[in-house]
Amino acid sequence: MNPAGRDIEHARRALEHLAVLRRHVERHGLDDEVSIDAVCLRLASSIEAASRLSDGARDDAFGTS
Known part of the structure; x- marks a missing residue:
């Protein structure tokens, strides 16, 4: 896979984890340790x-430091 394709895949995976995290918080909140652990692992x-x-790609997405 070329470098641009790898960047797309890494970005897709990062966004997918955040989407699952958001759904988990919406459904279960953050009121118990198991929910907090699940959110932390996804983050x-x-x-x-x-x-x-x-x-x-990182500079384009987040700016330079």
């Missing part, structure tokens, strides 16, 4: 996927 997975973006 960590999304961050991990985003961290795999190329430098250029």
Whole structure:
């Protein structure tokens, strides 16, 4: 897969994790430890996927630091 295709896949996975996180919060809230753990795991997975973006794609999406 070419670099642009990899970036698209990593971005898709990051957004997919965030969508699942949002649905989980909407359905279950954050009132118990299991829900909080599930949300934290999805957030960590999304961050991990985003961290795999190329430098250029990350700069385009989040700006330069």
